[in-house]
Amino acid sequence: MADDIKTKLERYRTAPFDARFPNSNQTRNCWQNYLDYHRCQKALEERGVDVAPCDWYKRVYKSLCPMSWIEKWDGQRDDGNFPGKI
Template identity: 30%
Template sequence: MTVLSEAAEPGLGRAPAGPAPNPVIKMSAPSMEERKACWGAKDEYWKCLDENTEDASKCQKFRHSYESRCPQQWVKYFDKRRDFLKYKEQLEAGQYQPPQTTEKS
């Protein structure tokens, strides 16, 4: 019978030598100034989209500012909110055209 010493296989069968590092993730609510900066950047971006008939390529600097000043979850929420408001506006004006679908058999 062969017995392996710890020198031959270091660390086998033992717990790590100390606690595993825990990254600290600080999640705090944005301050009033941060919220104002976020909402201002969002408003500038939406204004640019309105002025450029939704051509996002013309609003990249505003988009970058918006994304850098707002928490990621807020950006997702505001983007979905804009899509919904545009859809609702078209629907109420009778201008909504559902996407054409192709049937597959």
């Protein structure tokens, strides 16, 4: 399983199509992948498991989201006032 994820990450070029977000506006896709990454990381760290599979979400949100949004959300998480449920 880990080899399969590593292979996918090596071949990764851009965010794949996600049927949950069929429209051209990918704002919600960006937001959802940001949340999914941090939820995945939190869940796997609590179990003491390698968090490498979560890197898929990180690559997707980094390719979809403007850096200013990511920096803002990271700052909000650090300050404890992030609006999403992680």
